[in-house]
Amino acid sequence: MTTKEKLKQILVEDLNLEDITPEEIEDDEPLFGEGLGLDSLDAVELVVLVQKHFGVEIKDMEEGRPALQSINTLAAFIEDKQE
């Protein structure tokens, strides 16, 4: 399973997204606001989940803002940190 696929699975299962499957999430779809419609509480959970599942810590705003734009950006951030 690729990082993107795993991220989508985490989003749907751990954030309890309803009426959407992992396959339906677009790689460049905005995670917050328009797009998937996640909110600030989801952001907190997502930061925790990324650390739990990938061992990657999003430490602050400088790292988090660009990383949490879409599946593409988040996967790239995770893979970059894991290298």
Place this chain on the structure above:
Amino acid sequence: MFGAGGINPVSTQQKQPKTLGSPLGYRAFYLLIRSGGRQAAYGLLYFVVAFYILFRPQVRLSCRPYLRHRFPTAGADANWWHSYRMVLDFGKVLVDRAVVGMLGPDQLNVTLHGREQLLEIRNRRHGMILMMSHVGCWQVAMSALNFLEEPVHMVMHQDDGSLERHYYEYAEQECPYRTIDPRGFLGGTLEMMGVLKQGMILAVMGDRLPPHERNVVTVDFLGEAVALPFSSFQLASATGAPIVVMMTRKSAGDCYEMELIREIRVPQGLGRKADAYRPYVQQYADALAGYCRDNPYQFYNFFDMWNNR
């Protein structure tokens, strides 16, 4: 003098607070403070508050939701008196803030209760969430936390007209806290997490619902349900930081007390469902209710918290 963050003559939380008073009125108080000190300003305050209570019904209406719950058996006459006392004490707090701003921080004595416990919590290095409330004068008391030698990051709107910022600029003092604007990216959540992950201190207001806040849970407060935000409790669960409930009170003419009321430990991994946080938000609401029982006129949320529509 009756300014930002204070008396809100409307009954819902979504509308902006309306400032009472006028620039001329402010200048009159500032002049009295400069010429006669705090007591001179208090002297004028008694009459100004009486005027507002007698001739500005919206001021009494602003007090009513809280007083109705704090003094449920009070009659009409008693409620006039309670309203007067509540607004008078609020006015004194504003005068005190102006006094500190104009004449210096040594004009007030701030006593901290719970210093050792705060140090012990700080030394755990998990960060801490100071949960403040609109009681007493939290701005004055914040300076009492300097001994922690950790920057305090306060979650608050950074409006140009922010009374808090003007207070320190006017006083030519270094602001004892930094601010995180909740209107920033993801409500400032990532900044808040960053603060806690670095073991620093985050200060939030627990008793007011930001406009359009959806992440609320209903708890009992003074005998009836209120909606309070639980985002801070979720942050605590995500980061392992404890919630430290602090309250301030004006205990005498020039004396304030800041007290650590309770440490709330939220278990990690509670997720994002509101119900999971209700017991912990209720602990905070209980602490606030206890404060209101002991200090009935120092609760300054002038809107209808119990209107949950």
